[in-house]
Amino acid sequence: MEDRENETIIGPSVKVEGDFTSDGNVLVQGLVNGSLRTKGNLKVEVGAKIKASVEATNAIIRGQIKGNIAIQESLEIGETAMVEGDIATKIISIAPGAVINGHCLVSPAERAGQDSAEPAAVQKPAGPRERP
């Protein structure tokens, strides 16, 4: 996902409250409370805080999300990301250092969120990871 494709930019100086819906790509740098749905791609930058359920086609997450995430295609979780909620997607990549508290369902065969298989629990401490 390149910068030039962004159609909606939620900057660091704004707070969105309510059910945000979009047909295009969304870049989040500020605060979102409620729900966030887009038919395009989603990019959550460092410093962004989302307290909402999130739905998108593809997503790159580097900020904080408190809420369930449903991504239709691929999800990339960066090292600065903090996710508190369940994740459902087709393809996932998690960078070392990312913090996830919730269940994670990755089902490549079917559309994310429609698979009946039991989700695999991913448990990670909320704090910094212990080193051996």
Place this chain on the structure above:
Amino acid sequence: MFAYFLDDWTAHKRYAREVDSLDLLLTQHGIIGRRLRLGRLHDLDASARDCAASGIRTFVAVGNDGTASKLLNSLLKIDWRPGEKGRSLALAVLPIGEEQKIASCLGSATIPEAVQTLVGRRTESIDVGKLNNRHYFMTLATFPPKVSLGFLSYTVNLLDDEHQVHICNINAFNLKSDRRYQKSFNPQDGTFEAVVTRRPLAVGWKKLFSKERQAGGYQIESVFPHQKITVLSREKTITVVADAEKQLTAPVEVEIEPRKLLVVVGAGNNL
């Protein structure tokens, strides 16, 4: 045929040289038309209607953004549809004085450029914004600080009082070279962009070479493309600069009217 609507203040001796050079160029190119001066008691709506009835198809605002805004609002009151055969009323601008955002966007930033634009008479239909179901604007509407934006299912609140809201139809920030905004600010896409900007204080060399300079000193932070936006404020009335300054009652409803206006554009247009 052309109708030239000269703003009242263009009669001032300060603008005499510009008006003379304009007259000369119009005569040289053979595009003289009906000439009307917009005095304080002049009924612009009636004049525009008369001109349209007498077969004039190009309405030229001679003055600044305020003149173009007045003519735009009168022109859109006439019952017509852009592109309809024989009923294609077009708006053009001949710049005199300061505040020439509309003329620059249409590729008529100087008098010779504007005259060339008129001679070519290449027209484009563009979207126009409508404020409180009454006032039309072409470029952008700038709201004062401390407002919030209401969309269909969500609201956007500004966290900082120093930020400003603009609702843009045309690429008024001149950001064509910036890849991030290439898809935005298209006056023919049926949507406009609510833009939240910050104006950083630049001094010295930074003032000359900063990236924000190309956006008129504004740094764009948020962009929300939409067709209908409500601007909410704690104040009862808001001063909005939408082509020209207007006092409006809050909340201000902003709607887009797709391809409502036909404009005459030059080679260097910013659409």
